[in-house]
Amino acid sequence: MTQSGLQAQLQERAARAVPAEYGQRCGTWLLRHAPGCSWWIGSVLPHGAGSIEEAEAYTAERGIPTLLQMTPGAVHPDLDAQLEARGYTRQASVSLQIAQTSQVLALAPRGALRVRLEERPTREWFDVWHSVVGGDPDPPWRLLHRITEPSAYASVELGGQTIAVGRAVADTGWAGVFGMATRPEARGKGAAGAVLAALADWASVNDAPRMYLQVEHENPAAMRLYGRVGFSELAPFYFRVKDR
Template structure:
């Protein structure tokens, strides 16, 4: 069982920002045109550590992150995962004027449990191992935003991936994707058309992703969901996911 640090860094590779700079164990990221959290700083401790070596070192890392984001004209967004970040960081950021925002659940499950619990139903399912424009157009149609940087993000992914589409009648109504790395499959981009919600489409996506993971000898799965998204939280709980750790963001606006 890996820890939160490893999973968050696997997620960062599964949803790769366009620009990434590493300063020690911190990841400074910039993802223009993509979801805001993809450009968050990962202020991680080195593996096996319980903090950085000194307050001066920590202040230096914070200042480097702030300079990085200031140069790009974006807020400084710190992803605060307990166990992954220095325990003193939260109080330091609060004193510097960072606001606490957005509570997220990092969840895990065994692939076998998801396979056993996720409903399959009679919906038609398609699985591709590369992003297709059909899959993307459905996902983008549900989520919106600028399509070009989001398509480029998918093309940057290097790890084995699965892209699932679920059809109801003649229409694709739900999509999701998974990225596998070293025994874990991360679930991302779950989206269902409003008219198809409550009809098992999202569960069918998860079942197909778990089936792909099992076929590729990937025994564990993980995902991230905002606590406020009660529908998603209920779904993931029904198919075997449970919270490994909650995390949140500290934001310094400019």
């Protein structure tokens, strides 16, 4: 598989792991709408053949900005220039990273922290995630229940309290890592590394020899953590947005 093909496939896997409430295909583009969720979950995945005009009509009908996720190897090489000419501004800078599951298993620090794994989201898991991320809790809670692929929800406990969480979704040989969150007062105790170790262990027995994740370039602490456990950048990506 070419690198560009892999980039597109991983972003499509991510869309299934973080499913928008509404979605439809325009050619091979995926148009999405995710009311109440993080803005990027409702972005268009403009992979292959599609229409800017149809994407704009879709978002206009719903009263939301037109937002396209631009993974350079996965989109038509002329698309970025076309969007800029139409007044789309560039936002965010994100790293799509990959690793061998075996490498994460070998490098992720386990320590003595207790990690619990669940197959389905629990309110305790969600409440820790939400306490770090904030926002309206109902839409992301519903989002988790739309996921159909095998999933694992990891929780790290210390002193009888859950201090860190993360989740993974297995999809055709890959496990995507999402929802990494550590309570501010518990950072620096190795909890995030313990979450990654537990998720890698789960991936290794769920037919996922490779892992991927997405992390903002402006989050240096997370970038360092993922680098230490074997992740490296496959491709950077960003967003083009045009307000109504």
